[in-house]
Amino acid sequence: MNKKIVHDALILTAFTLVIGLILGIVYGITKGPIDEANKKAAQTAYQAVFADASTFEAYTDFDAAQAEELMTENGYSDEIDDVQVAEDASGNPLGYVITVTAKDGSQANITFSVGIANDGTVNGYSITSISETPGLGDKAKTEEFSGQFAGKQVDAFSVVKSAPASDSEIEAISGATITSKAMTNGVNACITYFQNVLEGGAN
Numbered sequence: 001m002n003k004k005i006v007h008d009a010l011i012l013t014a015f016t017l018v019i020g021l022i023l024g025i026v027y028g029i030t031k032g033p034i035d036e037a038n039k040k041a042a043q044t045a046y047q048a049v050f051a052d053a054s055t056f057e058a059y060t061d062f063d064a065a066q067a068e069e070l071m072t073e074n075g076y077s078d079e080i081d082d083v084q085v086a087e088d089a090s091g092n093p094l095g096y097v098i099t100v101t102a103k104d105g106s107q108a109n110i111t112f113s114v115g116i117a118n119d120g121t122v123n124g125y126s127i128t129s130i131s132e133t134p135g136l137g138d139k140a141k142t143e144e145f146s147g148q149f150a151g152k153q154v155d156a157f158s159v160v161k162s163a164p165a166s167d168s169e170i171e172a173i174s175g176a177t178i179t180s181k182a183m184t185n186g187v188n189a190c191i192t193y194f195q196n197v198l199e200g201g202a203n
Contacts (some may be wrong), residue, residue: 007115037170046084046097048126049130051095052091053086070196071189077103078189086115094118096198102186106178107131114190120199124150125187138178145173156188
């Protein structure tokens with residue numbers, strides 16, 4: 001009986017080692033292409049919110065812990081993931097691209113990049129990850145909704161269910177108020193980060 005247990009244990013151990021080796025090899029093969037695809041998706045998102053930028057450089061003073069503390073202090077559950085400096089062909093900073101993960105979507109987290117010019121004007125946002133309900137929450141990807149943020153210079157946006165009466169008001173997606181608020185809170189989180197850390201030309 002004991003010999004059988006030992007035998008079975010050895011087989012299981014060998015099987016586990018082989019599976020681990022195979023997974024390690026697969027990871028090594030796929031990691032490069034996956035990283036490249038993620039990088040390309042990020043660059044596409046950056047360009048979408050800063051069409052006149054020639055390059056994007058990582059904001060060297062980005063501190064994730066500081067960003068988390070700032071979000072908490074201001075009542076946001078959102079997470080600032082990354083900050084890029086948008087530069088023109090001469091290397092002059094045009095503004096920033098702030099990537100945020102909104103954690104209050106109706107289905108799951110939503111990750112998107114927000115462009116904010118040096119003067120605080122929001123250029124818009126570009127979504128890189130969303131799992132909201134098709135035909136409802138995923139309308140956050142449409143120009144009809146996202147375009148409401150573009151070209152606005154406000155301290156914060158709010159969601160309304162009727163036609164906006166001011167630049168700071170965003171009309172909710174019909175049937176998807178939760179998603180609308182999640183996107184708006186995410187943009188507001190980026191504005192807050194900009195105003196507290198980047199405004200004035202920090203680089």
